[in-house]
Amino acid sequence: MAIENRMETMAPSRENAGSKIARHATVLSGQLQQLRTRMYPPKSEKMLRQFLTNEVSKLTSIPDSTLKLMSSEGRGPVPSRLENNHRVYTLAQINELRELFAKQKPSEALRFLPRRRQNEHLQVLAIANFKGGSAKTTTCVHLAHYLALHGYRVLALDLDPQASLSAMFGAQPEIDVGANETIYAALRYDATERRPIREIIRKTYFDGIDLIPGNLEVMEYEHETPRVLAQKSGTGAIFFERLKLALAEVEADYDIVILDTPPSLGFLTLSAIYAATSMIITVHPAMLDVASMSQFLLMMGDLINVLNESGAQLDQDFIRYLVTRHDPNDAPQSQVVAMLRHLFGADVLLPTAIESTAVEAAGLAKRSLYELEMGQIGRDTHKRAREAVDAVNESIVQLINASWGRG
Numbered sequence: 001m002a003i004e005n006r007m008e009t010m011a012p013s014r015e016n017a018g019s020k021i022a023r024h025a026t027v028l029s030g031q032l033q034q035l036r037t038r039m040y041p042p043k044s045e046k047m048l049r050q051f052l053t054n055e056v057s058k059l060t061s062i063p064d065s066t067l068k069l070m071s072s073e074g075r076g077p078v079p080s081r082l083e084n085n086h087r088v089y090t091l092a093q094i095n096e097l098r099e100l101f102a103k104q105k106p107s108e109a110l111r112f113l114p115r116r117r118q119n120e121h122l123q124v125l126a127i128a129n130f131k132g133g134s135a136k137t138t139t140c141v142h143l144a145h146y147l148a149l150h151g152y153r154v155l156a157l158d159l160d161p162q163a164s165l166s167a168m169f170g171a172q173p174e175i176d177v178g179a180n181e182t183i184y185a186a187l188r189y190d191a192t193e194r195r196p197i198r199e200i201i202r203k204t205y206f207d208g209i210d211l212i213p214g215n216l217e218v219m220e221y222e223h224e225t226p227r228v229l230a231q232k233s234g235t236g237a238i239f240f241e242r243l244k245l246a247l248a249e250v251e252a253d254y255d256i257v258i259l260d261t262p263p264s265l266g267f268l269t270l271s272a273i274y275a276a277t278s279m280i281i282t283v284h285p286a287m288l289d290v291a292s293m294s295q296f297l298l299m300m301g302d303l304i305n306v307l308n309e310s311g312a313q314l315d316q317d318f319i320r321y322l323v324t325r326h327d328p329n330d331a332p333q334s335q336v337v338a339m340l341r342h343l344f345g346a347d348v349l350l351p352t353a354i355e356s357t358a359v360e361a362a363g364l365a366k367r368s369l370y371e372l373e374m375g376q377i378g379r380d381t382h383k384r385a386r387e388a389v390d391a392v393n394e395s396i397v398q399l400i401n402a403s404w405g406r407g
Contacts (some may be wrong), residue, residue: 018032019098046170050088091207116255120404126259126276131292134282135324136166140260146393148208158214165260166213173215186246197246225267244275285336323352351391358385
């Protein structure tokens with residue numbers, strides 16, 4: 001009996017599941033914060049690299065020789081010099097050059113400065129799928145960077161409580177995003193706490209891109225909306241209209257809004273679909289992922305019908321499928337891609353986002369391929385990945401320009 005009592009005393013008390021999960025969350029959060037502090041010290045900020053003259057020429061269509069002549073004559077923005085004496089420009093200086101040449105050559109203004117004109121509508125592009133691992137955020141980041149590098153004004157909006165998009169832009173959701181600083185602040189039903197959307201938009205280190213960050217707070221909209229609907233209280237706009245109305249407040253400031261939607265079909269995703277003028281559905285070419293996408297489409301179709309019954313009119317410029325994390329040498333993947341093209345034809349974008357160690361390496365450093373300098377990864381690997389990402393983004397830009405009636 002004495003031995004049994006001693007064993008009971010020595011045996012650790014069993015931890016219940018809730019306590020264990022809470023403890024693990026605290027431990028992991030602390031560890032992640034330490035890692036972030038090492039990678040990004042508290043006072044550090046993300047900075048965009050500078051661009052060599054030949055890169056500037058490709059981005060702006062201004063000849064290399066013209067840029068060198070302007071620099072020598074002291075016209076236009078003054079580039080910095082590297083140790084090897086090569087000229088480099090910031091993205092802000094590149095945009096100065098665009099505006100300068102657009103003014104000097106009005107007949108070719110669109111070539112230098114492709115921003116939307118007064119008769120062209122704000123393009124709101126939702127990147128969607130509720131299957132994790134479909135590269136939604138990677139697609140958003142690379143598209144936003146590509147657009148900004150080519151002179152468009154972009155608003156990146158993080159609707160995902162996991163806030164990976166925010167982290168890619170240097171806004172750590174647990175540290176840098178406080179209460180009432182996400183899109184929830186502009187959508188919430190409490191009029192005393194609601195904020196104009198302009199107040200929650202942040203400038204980023206990437207000239208031409210502004211950000212509305214996310215964190216777990218955005219989930220409050222998912223919790224609050226059913227309660228408001230159940231009460232049928234007069235709280236202004238119907239829930240699915242609120243995001244569209246908020247974006248209308250800053251419509252004049254941007255050419256394109258990119259929505260990184262949550263990996264679920266909740267009220268936020270429904271709001272994003274209603275606000276969107278176009279949609280890219282990402283899909284990894286594996287049968288489980290395609291089966292998941294099938295369920296996503298069925299559910300989305302039902303929800304859109306509910307919106308239609310509520311008097312909502314969905315009139316999107318285009319909906320396209322983007323094959324992501326694609327290995328062209330993988331036979332089963334090739335079969336899935338062939339099936340999607342057979343079923344959906346031209347609705348599947350011709351270029352695919354290939355799986356690449358370059359994209360993975362950039363992601364680990366919280367960067368896009370456009371932020372990496374030559375030499376940071378293998379030249380050939382970088383070149384192949386960059387060409388594939390450029391092709392995807394260029395095909396999306398062509399769809400956007402077509403929606404604006406451009407040739």
